Amino acid sequence: MNQIDVIFSDAANSRATDIHIDPVMDGYQIRYRIDGKLRLNRNLKKSAGISLINQIKAAAGIEPGTAFLPKDERIKLSISGRSLDLRITLVPCISGPKIAIRLLDPNNVIREIPQLGLQPEDRTALEEWTRSLNGMILVTGPTSSGKTTTLYSLLYEIAEESRHVVTVEDPVEYEIDGINQIQVDNRHNLDFAEGVKTALRLDPDCVMVGEIRAHDAAFEAVNAAVQGHVVMATLHSRDMVSAVTRLRNYDIENHQITTALGVVVNQRLVRKLCDHCRKKGEVTESTKTFFESNRVSIPETLFLPVGCEHCANSGYFGRTGIFEIWNLDVSDYELILANQDEKAIRNKLKNDNHTFILHDAAKKLADGTTSFDEIKVLGLDLPWTTGRASP
Ligand SMILES: [Zn+2]
Numbered sequence: 001m002n003q004i005d006v007i008f009s010d011a012a013n014s015r016a017t018d019i020h021i022d023p024v025m026d027g028y029q030i031r032y033r034i035d036g037k038l039r040l041n042r043n044l045k046k047s048a049g050i051s052l053i054n055q056i057k058a059a060a061g062i063e064p065g066t067a068f069l070p071k072d073e074r075i076k077l078s079i080s081g082r083s084l085d086l087r088i089t090l091v092p093c094i095s096g097p098k099i100a101i102r103l104l105d106p107n108n109v110i111r112e113i114p115q116l117g118l119q120p121e122d123r124t125a126l127e128e129w130t131r132s133l134n135g136m137i138l139v140t141g142p143t144s145s146g147k148t149t150t151l152y153s154l155l156y157e158i159a160e161e162s163r164h165v166v167t168v169e170d171p172v173e174y175e176i177d178g179i180n181q182i183q184v185d186n187r188h189n190l191d192f193a194e195g196v197k198t199a200l201r202l203d204p205d206c207v208m209v210g211e212i213r214a215h216d217a218a219f220e221a222v223n224a225a226v227q228g229h230v231v232m233a234t235l236h237s238r239d240m241v242s243a244v245t246r247l248r249n250y251d252i253e254n255h256q257i258t259t260a261l262g263v264v265v266n267q268r269l270v271r272k273l274c275d276h277c278r279k280k281g282e283v284t285e286s287t288k289t290f291f292e293s294n295r296v297s298i299p300e301t302l303f304l305p306v307g308c309e310h311c312a313n314s315g316y317f318g319r320t321g322i323f324e325i326w327n328l329d330v331s332d333y334e335l336i337l338a339n340q341d342e343k344a345i346r347n348k349l350k351n352d353n354h355t356f357i358l359h360d361a362a363k364k365l366a367d368g369t370t371s372f373d374e375i376k377v378l379g380l381d382l383p384w385t386t387g388r389a390s391p
Contacts (some may be wrong), residue, residue, distance in 0.1 A: 014034070014171075018033035019099075019103070025096075070089070084105070086103060113127060128327075135260065138264045139232070149321075157168070168192055168209050192218045215251055258333040258337055266323065269321055281303060302365055302372055320369060
């Protein structure tokens, strides 16, 4: 095996999603991103690092003479009988060229709904939506919170021969057989909004919008839903209720929101504790304070990471989502039409005993799925306790 094969197959076997090859003081450093965190894999002497970068450039068809321009290439490589889809970004830095490689393995991303890590009632809510296809579904959360994985699992569930599904994505991460995927291309004025308009001309049953991040895309997506199309989209918002604020900020009228919106999913990704080595820990004062101040019951048990051979001493293995799902009903629509703010809507849901993302987090702490450290860093304190408005 040559050097590329060794590193790429090692990365794929280590469950890495990205490989970073960085120039450092006395050579090159190779790091893998595993479960969302970078880990040092090995150091190379300068000559070995340069030789590796040249091999990767050759494999990606990047001409040797263009070292001063950033490059982005997508290639397929067959390594040890395994087909890898790679997105390679080469950037010249002061200290030398740097390469970042994203390993796109459809087997890692396309999950069925039961594999997402939903509590039974949340899973039922999503499965009900895939049967009724009632109203637009918005999957919300910050970058890298697993939104695309959730959307793809919904697509996977609803894509069938009798349905015409069109997606508008940037980038198209995974090609799905039987679905028409449109790549956003801003250089040719094909943005998300234009993509949705194009998709609608193709007579679709269902349109998936990779991301609503401006008024125009929000307007076109809501419009498609109002016209009776099944619309699925992601949106950046801090929690499920603030999705309404976000749509209002994009100048979508309350009556359009209530006509279009069916379900909002809000989610984050956390690392899962390695079940070979995790150990029971104390429920600390800071944990108690955290849950009490957010009006969520304190978990009775907690588990801590340890580290063993199985998890490469990290204490964690794999990731899962934590969720809150809001299936809007008539009383929610009344509040939106009455222009009530998100705080009022949240309080109403609280009074209905609706579960919020921290309830799911508390359950996943108590059963040892994840650790309090993983939850703490997400900054999930609920806005009704602080009175803070959504950004
Ligand atoms: Zn372990």
